[in-house]
Amino acid sequence: MSGFLAPPGFGSAPGEASTSDLPGLAEPHNISIQQIELPEAEPIEESALERLAHYPYQVFVLSEYGRPIYVSCGQEEQLCALFALIGIFVNRVRHWSGDMLHSISSRNLHAHFLFRKPLILCIVSKRREQLAAQLDVLFDQIVSTISRKQLEGVYEKRGDNYDLRRLLQGTDKYMDSCLEGWQTDLSQISCAIRVFPLPAPERDFLSTTIATTITAAAPEGVLFGIVLAHRQLVSMVRYKKYTINPKDLHILINFVSNNSTISVCPIWTPICLPYFNDNGFLHAYISSLWEGSAAYLLLLSVDRNAFNTLNTIKEGITEKLKANTKLFPGIESAISTQQMFQISNIGAGSDAMWNFLYKNRSSQQVCLSALRPPIVNDEERQHIVRTVGRLYGVLKSVEGTRVIYMRRKRDVLLVRAENSYDLQCILSPFCTPANAWILGDKLLKALKTHEGKHFITHTLSF
Template sequence: MDVEVPGGSEAVGGGTDTGSESSFKVSQVEIEDVEENLKNAEAIFEHLEQLPFQVFILSEFGKPIFVNNDRNEGEVVSLAALICAFVSRCQSWGDSLMTMTSQDNHIQFLHKSPLIFCVVSKYPEQLDQQLEVLFEQICSILSKSQLESVYKKKGDNYDLRKLLRGTDRLIDSSISSWRASPINLVDSSISAIPMNPSDREFLSTTMATSLGAAKLDGALFGIMIAKRQIAAIVRFKKYIIHPRDLNILINLVSDTTLQTDSQNWVPICLPRFNDTGFFYAYISYPWCNKEQDVPACLVLLSVKRDHFDGLKEVRQQIVSKLENNSKFFVNFSQAVKAPNLYQISQIGSNSESLWSFLYLNHSSRQVCMSASKIPLITRPERWTARCEMRRSSSLSTQHPHLRTLFVRGTKHCLFVWVTDLFSLYCIFGPFVTATIAFQIVEKLLKSLKSHEQRYFIINTTSF
């Protein structure tokens, strides 16, 4: 079956990917509802207590570096030694310890010399990817080459927390954003701020022309970020920025300690671009003041440490041009202050039984999700939706040969459609049939395609 795929064919930072889907078949699965129990986690080896989610980062020599829940130092040291012992024992057998399971708890390990990462979770989905993200988060602060050299210079017992002092909040933020947002169910993805196509084009063109006119050798990217979403991104010629690196930047600029200053100059390693060197990020919040209160952040990236003054001038030119276009600036301010997410009613008639969806374009790595609607409005209800999206993702992982799943429950139905080009996770009401669900999904994809320039960044402007 041929389907027009919304979301563009180019990755946001450049590059392309292709795929095809030649057949369509809906597989129905009858399962019982599973009640989410977030409070009663089982004990893990009598050392990890009853916590639904616990992250440990330590050196491969057993020195604790980070733990995401408050514990006394003695307990942290003991747990770090235990984790290190597990990993070392398997290593002595010529093997690598990756996962362990204890009742309804899942333990994932990642050994990236000279660090060891461990996560304990009630939910097994993509724990390996979460640990990879944390490793890259640390590399963004120190770079991989610095990380490797520090223990050679300082010795095995060196406490890496001395170099990471003050950055725990970035690691915590990375963990929290992954757990709280359904978008992060899909690896290496970003979300675009919904905007009028003409406004996004004007924003991108303004950023690109201002950077190009400055002729700063080494200035490679310009990004406008708001509410952990991308409004626009421009790049120098054919350089590519990976969505994982974009998420590191998003995590950085969401740090409230930076927002107290109108401009910041921050060295940052983007591991997917180059894990041995640093960018220098000029970060500004032009309109985060009492008068305007537009929560947008402009990031200008250069490989040259002496570009602060040059990028400051570029920033001033961009801000001036944007503010001088009053029609654009009003639209932009509204889009950033209250993002207008995709409304399911846009699909048309007979779409009432669709309660929520999450769509991922595999080529552009961009996600679109629906706005909240009854009966998924309150925080507990939205958490339910998040759990069901997790459940859908888990089902598609457990049954990779099934490209489509229709899961009927007593409270709602799940519809999963995974192809080479996209993944779609939907929550329907309990009375919908597989046939009706598919008809609505077809209309949804057509609607997203017709509005893709509003909900996706289709082309990345270069300078």
Template sequence: MIELREEETCETRTSAESVLDRLSKFPYQVFVLSEYGRPIFVSCGHEDQLCSLFALIGVFVSRVKVWGDRLLQFSSGDVHVQFCQRSSLILCIVSRTFEQLDEQLNVLFDQIVSTLSRSQLDVVYTKKGDNYDLRRLLRGTDKYMDSSVLAWRTDISLLQSAIRIIPMPPSDRDFLSSTMASCLTASKLDGVLFGLMIAHRHVAAIVRLRRYALHPRDTHILLNLISGNSSLRISEAQTWTPICLPNFNDKGFVYAFISFPWEGSSACLILLSVKKDHFDPLNEVKKRIVEKLEGNAKFFSSFQSCVDNPVAFSISQIGSGSDLLWSFVYKNRNSRQVCISGAKVPLISRAERSGTRCLFERITHIVREEPHMRCLFLRRSHDNVLVWVTDKFELQCVFSPLVSAVMATTLVDRLLKSLKYHEQRYFILHIPSF
């Protein structure tokens, strides 16, 4: 977001020229407009002051369309511009990096659809007219779009189109998920689809109706809903809200029952149903779940500790030579879950961790662009990188620059054995159904 100094006058704050001058200082900017050029969203938050820039984006797209073609991207120096045209909307990102720009726009489009649904978005301009301001329907949702844009730059699992799991003892996770599933089964409610327990943008447990699965991108929409709205975090309060999950059904809505059952805890229970009159029955289900969880004192103490102070995978677990492995991201390709190592020397500061995240973004881009690549060892001045891709997993590792390819392979073998040994702690291997 653009931050303006307190001493600046209101006139300066709203000056289009001032806002335009500041845009060049940012590493990226995301724009959303109608195909008729009407501003909808910009990540710096000054849509009305950037009408001329929105108009220019619209002209670029429409001119190429007149030529019988479709504008996707162009670059000038170190500035890269990517376009996405879907459902009468134009999404555009201007960035100083080129990796995965199309995926970033797809994530943001899904976020918009989660508010309106694809069916409503497809017909809104037909019903309301070309000059309709879509911000009327999206009023109050800028915080969720901001959260979506920010998450791309802070949450590595979103880059991977995967989810992160809260590390927990296997017996605790089994008790949590089986309790959620049994309470939903006992309710005999027709139309309930999923149940999740989440915290810190991580998932502790998922349960589902038979034959249905929750896509990671839809899970991230739910995570954005929670992280982008602090008013939901009131303990003992329950929220009931419609939401479209584009990868489940982009034509309609499900209804989310959201509750933070324990004061001071980040644990959040989400129950999803297709029935809009399920608030009271799901509130009763929540009470039964909470009662059973709290009734097991040993579990509940361990659960609170795992949620309030999550412990990431420590590279020291692999034993000798662990000091040479600085960071890694492991993705289970079948479950689409990731395990990310905890921060360690020398990647401790915010700048160092941000640089590592950017490196993983570039690696993920390479893996996506080279689907037949299986192994890559890259020597760099400050570190070495190893990428290993199989049908079952993707592994991205950052090593000390002193590590050879042979030594890196040995350390990776130890890492994979350790991950396998602790698999049930860092991954959800079985999702119970009800």
């Protein structure tokens, strides 16, 4: 399409300036009009699709009726045709064969689909690792806001064309964060919980204080008392034998990490924990454990009117903690400094081990090493995240895998998968298989020695 630029007054309407008003331009043939080329108006969806190609992954959520709900790039309205195409792919397979479309792969691009009535979720990624798990976690994040029962009933009550974004308003940051965790958070990639490093006496004192304060107040309906700090679990107490799944804990961690209001004042919010009860809500009291603290106390109750009672309990917990001048300073210092496991704890030869991840399979808890040279910058950290993701993909896809030793140009990988634990180590490229195995044994012994600091070995009940 071509266009032109005209001087002021050219083609003017009656009453506006005309060429006769301009000196030297009274005669039409004296007017010089510069011809320029204007670009074709690009369709919005086409330009949006081109931008998507630059992302390493993209996630889409839509209703089974094709209505856009969420896209990780935040451009739902500009990608309506793409949402419709995803819906057609999934629904055609369902209607033709009664089966579910799970994945489509090309050489450099992988699409995975998940149908959880009434939602369709799709991830398109340049990497193939754990795509199904990422969609599962995102669906759980949605259910934490709208219970499964509400989700299934909303379209029956309000029709197929209902825009679910009305009920999910303000929750995009939580969905964005849970997806970002797959690129940065090794505990999420390993489907486990990081325990905040804290000496056993201090952790026991904290847990006992929470449990006894709740017991003394005898509130109706309190099920869990949890302390989180820096996206890690510090302490947890529970009512009788109730348990909480690590995936539900990740939902709570995600909520706390993305809610700045909590550091200013306590909040009271309903939240659905899908692995505890995906059809109902618990009510969460969340507050800083003490003023200015990076540790947060969560009290979960089935009583929607328990805010004042739980606020009183929190004040009692804080008062008792501060009253212990022997143990409280240690808790306060640990929360502010966050000391991770040092590889030097394993003794001689530790320089050859650069990084590790240890997962206790029964407790679903992980311990990560502190960063040390040569792993110091963001690129090297991302290299670790990608490596761990690939290794977990191998362990899940190849059943019975017990040991992996892999020499690469920049490092050596050692994986030991036992019934009770998984151990992944990144070592110097000069480390032999025998030395790698010896270092792995030393690490396991060191972890056992420091178990009370880096793992929660028992959970108090009230």
